Amino acid sequence: MLIVSCSHGKHLGSLIAKKAKARHSGLHVDKFPDDELRVRFESGLRNKSIVLVQSFYKNVSDCIIEAILAAKTAKELGAKKVILAAPYFPYMRQDKRFHKGEAVSQPIVTGLIDKYFDTVYLMDPHLHRKNKLEHLFKIRSKKVTANSLIAAYIKKHIKNPVIIGPDEESYKWARSVANMLGVESRILRKKRYSSYHVEVKLNKKINLKGKNAVIVDDIISTGNTIMETAKILRRLGAKDIRCICVHGIFANDALNKLKKAGIKVVSTNTIPNKAAKIDVSGMIADSLKTG
Numbered sequence: 001m002l003i004v005s006c007s008h009g010k011h012l013g014s015l016i017a018k019k020a021k022a023r024h025s026g027l028h029v030d031k032f033p034d035d036e037l038r039v040r041f042e043s044g045l046r047n048k049s050i051v052l053v054q055s056f057y058k059n060v061s062d063c064i065i066e067a068i069l070a071a072k073t074a075k076e077l078g079a080k081k082v083i084l085a086a087p088y089f090p091y092m093r094q095d096k097r098f099h100k101g102e103a104v105s106q107p108i109v110t111g112l113i114d115k116y117f118d119t120v121y122l123m124d125p126h127l128h129r130k131n132k133l134e135h136l137f138k139i140r141s142k143k144v145t146a147n148s149l150i151a152a153y154i155k156k157h158i159k160n161p162v163i164i165g166p167d168e169e170s171y172k173w174a175r176s177v178a179n180m181l182g183v184e185s186r187i188l189r190k191k192r193y194s195s196y197h198v199e200v201k202l203n204k205k206i207n208l209k210g211k212n213a214v215i216v217d218d219i220i221s222t223g224n225t226i227m228e229t230a231k232i233l234r235r236l237g238a239k240d241i242r243c244i245c246v247h248g249i250f251a252n253d254a255l256n257k258l259k260k261a262g263i264k265v266v267s268t269n270t271i272p273n274k275a276a277k278i279d280v281s282g283m284i285a286d287s288l289k290t291g
C-alpha cells in the first residue's frame, strides 16, 4: 500500500502512512498559467494499492478535480487499486433540492468518485436523508468516526460534562459521545433560513447547575449554529461554553468570531486549523489496515 498526500491531505498523509506502516509519497500539484491543474506522481505505482489522502476544504472544486486527475492517472500508470481516504468530504449537506431549480449536488459528486475510485474511506460524512454510504456510492465505502476520540478528549479535559447537540442531525455525534462517556445529552431543534441565518430552540429545559456544557457537532462552517446554541446555554446559566466538532471549516473567520464570543472551540485535524487538537490519523490508519 502506498499512501499519497494530495495538496489538501498533506497535514495527515505522512502521519497516516507512519501509523499504517505503509510507504508515503507526495503528489506534485501546480497550475498552468490559465489556472488549470497539473498533477504528477512522484513514485512508481505499478501493481500497488494507492491511497489518495485528500481533504476537500477551501478550494473545494479544485480539490475534487485534483483527486479525479490523480485517480485516473494512477490507474493509467498501473495501480492495482485506487482508494480515496477523505478526512473531510464535501457536498454531503446538499442532499435535497432545497430551492426550486437547485442542483442536488451530493449524488452528483459521489457519482464522480464512483467513476474513478475503487474504495472510499470517509471520516464522519454528513449523512442525513441518505443515511448510509452504501446508498450514496456504488463502489466499496467505509465510514470512519472520530466520536471515540472526541469522548476521550472530553474525559481528559472537561469535568462534569453535559453534551449538547445543536440540531436533530447532530445526534449521531452528540448522543454517541455522551453514551460513550455515560453522561447526559440534549439535542436541540434548529431551523435554517439561509446559509448564515439559523434559529436554535430548546425543546425541554436543561439543568446545567454544576455542569459544563459541551456542544458537539460534525461541522462548524459559519459558526452561527454554535453562536445561537451558546445564547441558549448562557440564558440557562452556563458560564463556560465549549464546543467540539469533527470538521472545522470555519468559513469567513468563524473561529475568531466564536473566540470573541467567549466560546472555547476544539476540532479534529480533518481540516487543518488553529483549534485542531484531536488527531484522527491513527483512526484512518487503523481503518485502512483492517480494510
Ligand code: R5P
Residues within 6 Å of the ligand: 093, 166, 167, 169, 170, 195, 198, 217, 218, 219, 220, 221, 222, 223, 224, 225, 226
Ligand atoms: C448541519 O446540519 C451541520 O451538522 C452543522 O450544524 C452545520 O453545518 C453548521 O453550519 P454553520 O456553522 O454554518 O451554522
